[in-house]
Amino acid sequence: MSATHQLICQEIIEVITDYLEGAMDRQLRAAFEAHLADCPHCTHYLEQMRAMIRVSGTIEAESLSPEFRDGLVAAFREWRQR
Amino acid sequence: MPSRSVAEEVVADTWLAVVTGLERFEERSALKTWLFRILTNKAKTRGRREARSLPFSSFVGDGDEAETAVVVDRFARDGHWSTPPRGVPEERLLANEARERVEAAIAALPPNQRAVITLRDVEGLSAEEACNVLGLSETNQRVLLHRARAKVRAAFERYLEEGPR
Secondary structure (H helix, E strand, O other): OOOOOOOOHHHHHHHHHHHHOOOOOHHHHHHHHHHHHHOHHHHHHHHHHHHHHHHHOOOOOOOOOHHHHHHHHHHHHHHHHO | OOOHHHHHHHHHHHHHHHHHHHHHOOOOOOHHHHHHHHHHHHHHHHHHHHOOOOOHHHOOOOOOOOOOOOOHHHEOOOOOEOOOOOOOOHHHHHOHHHHHHHHHHHHOOOHHHHHHHHHHHHOOOOHHHHHHHHOOOHHHHHHHHHHHHHHHHHHHHHHHHOOOO
């Protein structure tokens, strides 16, 4: 991709993960950021992506069922007695 | 993994492995990464036994190869948005429903995409840690993360578009 290549919106969304992962070379990154500076729509797309990632981080690991917890405790006690 | 009960057995096996293996735990490996590695190995062993296993050997292949991140008809023929995404109102972000919708979207993903996004975005592992845990190359990890995030973002956008309740 040449330095003068301009990314269009449809290309932006396919390389957004590379951008967020810091996996872009300098040229592509410059083109990506230049597009974003001019495009409120792709800026919103990036904003939604970052918001979704933030929300994902607030999901708690599934709580264990009481039966399962009891089974685990029993297994642990059995192991301790060995 | 076929069922919740099998998943719970795998977790139980993992805890036993943790309890019995604590002495062998190496400081240089983060505890979380270590736990996930045990869990993944247990799941693989269990999967082989169950014969209804997650196909770890073809982990990246998920039938989504031709998929685009956003449905094509949201773009004009010149590749610019015809139905553009909108901004994120902070109060919609903080609602419990936001989390529930994201969680449901993650749960609906193919297993390999779900594993990657769960380790990265839910559990907060680094790319390197996720690669180690799942035995993926950097590139494959990123491809799976991209597909997973694209779908979950789409579900999140649908939630945003519904407006405040």
